[in-house]
Structures are given as C-alpha cells and as structure tokens.
Amino acid sequence: MFTPGPTPVPPEVLAAIGAPVVHHRSPDFRPVYERCLARLREVCRTESDVLLFTASGTGAFESAVVNLVTPGEPHLVVSAGSFGERWAAMTTAYGADVDHLRYAWGETPDAEDVRARLSAREAKAVWIVQSETSTGVVADVQALAAAAREAGALVVVDAVSSLGAVPCETDAWGLDVVVSGSQKALMTPPGLGIAAISEAAMERRGATPRFYFDWERTRTAQRSLDAPFTPAVSLVAGLDVALGLLLEEGLDAVFERHVRLGRAARAGVKAMGLELFSPDDDRSAVVTAVRVPEAAEIIAGVRDRFGITLAGGQGELKGKILRIGHIGWFDVFDVATALAAIELVAAELGVDVERGVAVTAALEAYEHSTVA
Amino acid sequence: MFTPGPTPVPPEVLAAIGAPVVHHRSPDFRPVYERCLARLREVCRTESDVLLFTASGTGAFESAVVNLVTPGEPHLVVSAGSFGERWAAMTTAYGADVDHLRYAWGETPDAEDVRARLSAREAKAVWIVQSETSTGVVADVQALAAAAREAGALVVVDAVSSLGAVPCETDAWGLDVVVSGSQKALMTPPGLGIAAISEAAMERRGATPRFYFDWERTRTAQRSLDAPFTPAVSLVAGLDVALGLLLEEGLDAVFERHVRLGRAARAGVKAMGLELFSPDDDRSAVVTAVRVPEAAEIIAGVRDRFGITLAGGQGELKGKILRIGHIGWFDVFDVATALAAIELVAAELGVDVERGVAVTAALEAYEHSTVA
Numbered sequence: 020m021f022t023p024g025p026t027p028v029p030p031e032v033l034a035a036i037g038a039p040v041v042h043h044r045s046p047d048f049r050p051v052y053e054r055c056l057a058r059l060r061e062v063c064r065t066e067s068d069v070l071l072f073t074a075s076g077t078g079a080f081e082s083a084v085v086n087l088v089t090p091g092e093p094h095l096v097v098s099a100g101s102f103g104e105r106w107a108a109m110t111t112a113y114g115a116d117v118d119h120l121r122y123a124w125g126e127t128p129d130a131e132d133v134r135a136r137l138s139a140r141e142a143k144a145v146w147i148v149q150s151e152t153s154t155g156v157v158a159d160v161q162a163l164a165a166a167a168r169e170a171g172a173l174v175v176v177d178a179v180s181s182l183g184a185v186p187c188e189t190d191a192w193g194l195d196v197v198v199s200g201s202q203k204a205l206m207t208p209p210g211l212g213i214a215a216i217s218e219a220a221m222e223r224r225g226a227t228p229r230f231y232f233d234w235e236r237t238r239t240a241q242r243s244l245d246a247p248f249t250p251a252v253s254l255v256a257g258l259d260v261a262l263g264l265l266l267e268e269g270l271d272a273v274f275e276r277h278v279r280l281g282r283a284a285r286a287g288v289k290a291m292g293l294e295l296f297s298p299d300d301d302r303s304a305v306v307t308a309v310r311v312p313e314a315a316e317i318i319a320g321v322r323d324r325f326g327i328t329l330a331g332g333q334g335e336l337k338g339k340i341l342r343i344g345h346i347g348w349f350d351v352f353d354v355a356t357a358l359a360a361i362e363l364v365a366a367e368l369g370v371d372v373e374r375g376v377a378v379t380a381a382l383e384a385y386e387h388s389t390v391a
Numbered sequence: 392m393f394t395p396g397p398t399p400v401p402p403e404v405l406a407a408i409g410a411p412v413v414h415h416r417s418p419d420f421r422p423v424y425e426r427c428l429a430r431l432r433e434v435c436r437t438e439s440d441v442l443l444f445t446a447s448g449t450g451a452f453e454s455a456v457v458n459l460v461t462p463g464e465p466h467l468v469v470s471a472g473s474f475g476e477r478w479a480a481m482t483t484a485y486g487a488d489v490d491h492l493r494y495a496w497g498e499t500p501d502a503e504d505v506r507a508r509l510s511a512r513e514a515k516a517v518w519i520v521q522s523e524t525s526t527g528v529v530a531d532v533q534a535l536a537a538a539a540r541e542a543g544a545l546v547v548v549d550a551v552s553s554l555g556a557v558p559c560e561t562d563a564w565g566l567d568v569v570v571s572g573s574q575k576a577l578m579t580p581p582g583l584g585i586a587a588i589s590e591a592a593m594e595r596r597g598a599t600p601r602f603y604f605d606w607e608r609t610r611t612a613q614r615s616l617d618a619p620f621t622p623a624v625s626l627v628a629g630l631d632v633a634l635g636l637l638l639e640e641g642l643d644a645v646f647e648r649h650v651r652l653g654r655a656a657r658a659g660v661k662a663m664g665l666e667l668f669s670p671d672d673d674r675s676a677v678v679t680a681v682r683v684p685e686a687a688e689i690i691a692g693v694r695d696r697f698g699i700t701l702a703g704g705q706g707e708l709k710g711k712i713l714r715i716g717h718i719g720w721f722d723v724f725d726v727a728t729a730l731a732a733i734e735l736v737a738a739e740l741g742v743d744v745e746r747g748v749a750v751t752a753a754l755e756a757y758e759h760s761t762v763a
Contacts (some may be wrong), residue, residue: 043397114600231450
C-alpha cells in the first residue's frame, strides 16, 4: 500500500490493536491512555493538551470549526487542493464569513498573500493545510503562521498527513490548533482524530452548539484520564505503540528519513522520464505526485499485477496524476518497489519511460544525501 | 470483562482487526464494506440505509440530533438514567425546546406517560432509550414507539447496548432512527457508531449546521460503496466478522440466549441473597444491576483478586450498585464466573451472602428454561 493514508501499519501496532479489549475506565487502560496522550504532546511538540477524538481527521477538524466559529465572524481559509476546499466548505457550513484564499491545485500558498488578505480584512482565525495530500504540496506553515499571528489571528493547521512526517512545531511556531489523524505518519489504522489546542484558542471559543466535539468536555475528561465517551480503546493501544516507535527512532531522524524518501521518489520519477506534479523540493516529503495521462491505467495495472495500491488524483486532478505516498512505516526499498512496478506497467502501456534507471536513481538519492 | 460495553471480542473478530490495513477505496475493502452494511440492515431488521460513522455511539446519536433538531422546535426526551439524561442534555445543547419526561433512575418508562405528554404538547420527535445501561432497565420500545407514532412524532431510539441482544424491530415497530455502537452486543471494539434512518426521518431533517455527521453526505457516499471520510477500516473489517457470527447463530437464537443469560444472572444474585436493582423480568437481558452498599469494594476485590472487570454505578447510583454485563460474546459459564467471584469477595468483606448456591441456581435457570 503506497497511498497517503491509510498507510501500512507495523506489526507491533497491529498486535496491540488485535489484543483483547480492555475497559476504558479500568486500570488496564488508564496507563496506556496517559502514555499515549503524553507521547502525542511530544510528537506535536507542545505543552498544551492534545485532545483525542474517536473520529477521522475530518472529525477532529470539525472540532476546530465548531469550537472556534461563531456564525457571521470573519475567517480566512487558505486552500490549494482537495482538503483546503473541504475546510472552506466546512467553515462555510457552520456560518463563518469566509474569505477564501484559493490557489490552483498544486500551487504553494505564500505568506505574503496571507498578509495582504489580512491587511484588507481581519480574521478571527486563519485555516491552513500543512500537507495538501491531494497534490503533494507541503506548505511553509511557519511562515504562514507568522503572517497570521502578526494580524492577531488564531492559526489552525490541518496536519493530518504531515504530523510525524515533517516538522510541525506547535509551540515554537505559535500554532493554536493542530489537527491530525491516526492513519498517516502515525502508522495506526484510521479512527482516531487528534487536535492540539492552545490556551488562546480555548479562550476564544465561539457560540456554535456542540457536544461530541466540544473541546472543554474532552479536555476536562482527559485531564482526569477519562474520556467523555467510550474511546476506540484498541486504536488508542495501537497508537500508543506507534508513537513509541516514532519517538524511539527520534522525531528528527524520522523527519530526515521522510526528506530522503521524498528525494528518492522524485529522483526515480525523473530518471524514468516522467513529469513531477508535486514540487521538487525537500518539503515534499509526504507524497510524490506524478503527472501522466495514463495515470488511471498505471494504477490499475500495478494493482492487478502486483497488488500494489497507489492513489489517483482527486477532484479536478482525477485521471491526470498518480500519487506515491511515503509517510509512516516506509523505507527506501518500499519506494524502489513502487517505482519498479510503475516503470514496468507504464512501459507495457506504451508510455515513453526510460527503463532500468529509476530504482538505482532512487537508492542513490536516498543513500548519498544528507539533510541539513 | 463483564462490563456493559466495551464487551469481550471473539478471537475471529480480533484477528480481522489485527490484519494489515487496506485502503478504504480499494477493491480489497469495498466487498467488506458492502457486506458489513448489508449485515447491519439485517441486524437492525430494516430495509432502510444504516449509516456507519467513525465515532462512539454518542457520536452516532449526535448525528440524529444535528440532522433532526432545528432550534426552537419541540421534542420529547424520555429518560430514566444516565444515557437518557445525556440525550436530554444534547438535544438541549442544540437548541431543541425539550419536554423532558424524566423518571427516577431504575424506573421503566411507560407508554401511557408518553401519550399524555404528547397530547398536552406535540413533538417533532420522541427520544427513547431501549436499554438504559446505567440501570439495567430495558424499555418496551414497541409500546413507546406506538404512542409516539399515534401523535405523528418521529421515533429516535438509543439501542447502543441493546442492538443484537434484545429484539429491535426497526421497520416493524416503525422506528425512524435506531442508533447503536460497535462495542456492545455487536462484539467489536469501540469506534464505530451506527444509525438506521427511515425515509420519514430523512425528509424531516432540520436546519442545524452539520458536516461530519450529516446523514445525506454519508448516505450518498455509502450508496456508492464509498465513505465520505476515511473510515476506521480495521474496525469495519472486525464488525463485518462479528455480524457474521451473530447472523450465523441466528438473531432469534441470540435474543433467546440473552434472555436466558439474564435469567441466570438474576437467579444467581437472588440465590446468594443480594438485592436486584434491575427489574426481574425477561426484558432485562442486557445488564444485571445489583443494589449492595459494598458495591465499590466488591468491584475492586474481584478486579484485584481475579482480574474480573465489573461496572459500578454512574451518576446518582455511584457506589450503590454493581452491574454485571452479559451482552455479546457471553455464555452461561461466564455469568457463573462473575457470580462465583462476587460471592467469594462479598463473603470475605462480611456481606451477608448465602454461599455455594449462586452458580448452581444460575446454571439451572439457564438450562431448564425455554423462551416463548
């Protein structure tokens, strides 16, 4: 599976998930829950509470919307792909007065544009996607957040496919809300949504009715090692193990591995003569998108022949790109496998690709590179 | 684990959950999803769509609230325990004008009371708890629903701890919304919320903003075997296996087993001379509540000595009762185990219990009884 979420899950994590279920209020579960919450703070690099919801990443994102938006209030949503547009739709659905800074899919948001928008019209919060999974673009969240903070706006970051793959310095960059999900770089099956919440965000909560996704209710419960509603205990046990693996490898080492995996994927794609859709820079460490007219046939071919799952394009990119995810439990030989399969199937489909060079180029790029 | 949710999970289900993760839009997952949705309709005994949310049962219940409630509209909430009160709080939080038919914890709601309330004031929907897990009382949903329907109200049923344990005839009884969760009689870890929705309920949706729990979005996606947001694929795979086990045993046989488990638990409790809190009738097939001043000590004792997890009282029943859950993957020897442990620990605590009779009484009640 080479999709940008769900991603492959290490066997230690699967074993924890397949273990007999324990009760969420029992002494069997509380230490797991406590450790998992502490590890989440470490991975988010924050001293604030990280709330855990039984929900997909979209559910955790909805928690930000229902806790922060009061109908009629001005917000700035930055989008450059499928997920950014989902957040524009969601904030609008909850009555926010949305200024939508909308880039073409595949473009990289620019902090100067955010600054210009905010000087024209203030916003209670700026909504940013760190890794736009639909295009492979990783935004410069630090710069975007700085522009938002200068204007006094809260910063909400969709880090669903980026948390644990590329740096996301919640406290150091002044991010008020960081949303993620279990099924990407956190190497756990889908089902848990995550939201790190700053004190400033807690203080500026809005008037939208809420219950399941209410931050206060969840934070109060979590602080006494309880959960407001029955949590997905099996997934929490798995996430705890997965976070342990990440922290054992070391977050900086994990980030470096992802940078090198991205370099390897891009080197392989370029070596066989295919066109990169995602930017050819080191921030593109999550998913590598390739623009090729035969995308759908290649995806079907590698699936049927080799049982390899790639992702296609979403929305306006449907049928135009294929995406190789390399977040989470991946090493360079996984990337090599995907490249080799793409090469073979593309060649048989008559696509003009250079044979026999992609895997070598990928391994070279991975092995002989250092990350500053 | 003898708690009324999460409940023990059969090994076949754990194995499915611990299997490598597949992508939710791949041909590996779609047949599982399709079969799981069809089995859910069978277990709910409905021809309507059964929506699957990545959320706890409370999340699925919130879907009913945000899809049906328009602020200011009249609703009737029937409560007789912790969960009924949660739904009163939730409908109120979303602005419903709530008439709260509130019974003391442990009482059984009466259809005549519903009829009287609705003749005094109409309601868009009547909100009912089938199995009030906090007290062990199972309401007569068929009678309550009939009273609601006579008055033209929609019927919303919390069947979180009852679906798959006691009969819940969604279509035959005219239930508009039936909400449940994966972690009770459906023998799967927590993390999936379920909501069966009638056409009438779909047509009377209200004006509350919603996104993650929007019925239309989820129904449209499910009908094309997609999910609007990344589903908890591992839990869906497990639920599919668990529903297969239920349907293989046969729903009627499953219901009969639960009736006899309830009889066994009550016979054992009475034989050792303890006081039943839940009603001594055949509808009490989900959880058996026992009123005993030493409840907390007994619960701690059986946990420390034998690793057995019982549930205590919630809210105003805290410290006053203990609860033996027997929903899902249970047979009579499990009930016997719980009774034997309670007997031993209670006796050592100096509680006046008759020794050596509870297990025999339970087995006799189970074996030598038939269900009409």
